[in-house]
Amino acid sequence: MATRINSVPIKTLIEVDPFIPADEQQGIHNRWHPDIPPVATVKPGEVFKVQCVDWTGAQIGNNDTSDDIRDVDLSKVHNLSGPVAVEGTEPGDCLVVDILDVAPFDKMPWGYTGIFELNNGGGLFAQEFQSRAAKAIWDFHGVYATSRHIPGVRFAGVSHPGLIGTAPSQDLLDTWNKREKELIDAHPGAVPPVAFPPQAEGAYVGQTDIADDVRKKIYAEGARTIPGREHGGNCDIKNLSKGSRCYFPVFVKGANLSVGDLHFSQGDGEMSFCGAIEMAGIITFSCSIIKGGVEKLGLKQPIFLPSPVDPLYSAKIIFEGISVDYHGDGRQYNMDATVAYKQAALNAIAYLQKLGYTRQQAYLLLSAAPVESHVGAIVDSPNACVTLVLPLGIFEDDILPKATDPVLPFKNRGECALRSDGVREEV
Incomplete structure (x- = not known):
């Protein structure tokens, strides 16, 4: 007979509602900054779940027009759950993150892929196509996805976080902002932009106990989440699915891990900017620490071990x-x-x-x-x-x-x- 003793449920550290705008919820932030405090702390080896809204924070609907893609407010992205601190982690360590599972919400078994406007997001072929908004809604059937907007295809998804990383130190944040400003200055008026500077408008940290002056500082200088950087971030690596292991450099005490931008599936390159099957969902983690791992591993940027789970398409x-x-x-x-x-x-x-x-x-x-x-x-x-x-x-x-x-x-x-x-x- 099954018993409850020794059957310990996995804790959910951050709970969100995928149908409510992200900036009305707690445990979510959309900028990188060392002063964003952790919303939870875990011990090494502890298994935990984190719930995530979609990257836009519920701006995109399951419908048959692309007006929501056209009108999306990109100052509010990406919406990340966290940060989660890991006990005993110090700058110079390596945070080892095991991705144990990634799944959509049962109550939201669908996602979307979008082509963004030339002047609002762009994408790989924004200039060549003079892009206008378009969208496909995908329905999830277990591991498979189909779309009423792209008939004749059905494929197994490799669900993964498009965006995952540790918090930057103040020095690293300043380095990001300086070098990206120099790139922007070298390409004035570029469409789409070559980089995105800090922007207080649209910035959000869903914690009520932050002092006003600290919040103002975060909003004024927090780095946008759009590119990947030394800490991980928005790398969109489709093989980081369940069973993957990630090695992240640590820059602040506790590491302060954040995650979001969950994908049901994606092709290499994510070419249309909103180019995965974007979804809201739940990710399960376990973390450990390699003390002094940055030096031991020569860790300038993250190292990843891919998922052992991969769709079998031989032809x-x-x-x-x-x-x-x-x-x-x-x-x-x-x-x-x-x-x-x-x-x-x-x-x-x-x-x-x-x-x-x-x-x-x-x-x-x-x-x-x-x-x-x-x-x-x-x-x-x-x-x-x-x-x-x-x-x-x-x-x-x-x-x-x-x-x-x-x-x-x-x-x-x-x-x-x-x-x-x-x-x-x-x-």
Whole structure:
């Protein structure tokens, strides 16, 4: 007979409601700063759960227009749960974080992928496509995702935190703000921006016991959460799913771990900016410490061990890209892996359009599905070679090239969620 004795439930340290705006809830913050106090403390080895809202903080709805993507307030992102302090952790240590599970809320079994506006978020092809807002809603069926906005595909997700990291020291924060300001100053008026400076408007720390002067300081100089940095942050590594282990450098006492931006699935690159299947959900952790780990491990940035759980898609089609902008002005670049990645992605998008998908649907699919990207060669000047690997098993149709006319079976696959005012991106 089952007994309750020795059956210790896992504690939930931070509880949130995915349907309530993030800035109306406790235990959430959307800036990086050493003065944000921990909302909870755990002992090394303790297993605990943290609940997370989606990265926008409930700004995006399950509907059939992209007006919410168009109008999203990006001054309020990303919304992170935490910080959680780990007892005994000091600057110079390594915080070892085991990701034991990542799952959506039972009451919110859906997520979304978005193409953001050129002037409000952008994305990899913001300039090339003169991006206008578009969106796909994905429904979760156990490990699988399907979308009414991108029919004909079904794939297993590798759920993971897009954003996880430790708190910076004041010196590290000052370094971030200085170097990113220099980049902004070197590219005045860039659209989309090359970096995002501290911004008090939209800043939020959901703790009521912070002194007014401390809160003002956090809001004035807290670093935006948009890029990844030395502490981890928004790295969007799709293989950091359950079973992964992360080694983070520690910069403040307690480490002050924060997490958010949960993804049900994502392709390598997360190319459309909101390019994963964004979700609200629950993540389970256990932490340990390597004393003096920064020096012992030569830890300048985090180290990760990938999840042992991975969808089994053995049959794949591979698109190659090189560092020549042959989808644009034909310019030759020297060993530019970003240009090569873009060309591989554009080749894949062009191919998917032959299947009847719109460009927006193809863009969203390559962002959300378990697509792989690899550097094929980065030594043969002037052309870096990058590949984009699309699993065949996610499609209900056979999409392999054939010597028929037309080469691929063309279908009308509808369209994704678009702006209600009829404004579309240029094609």
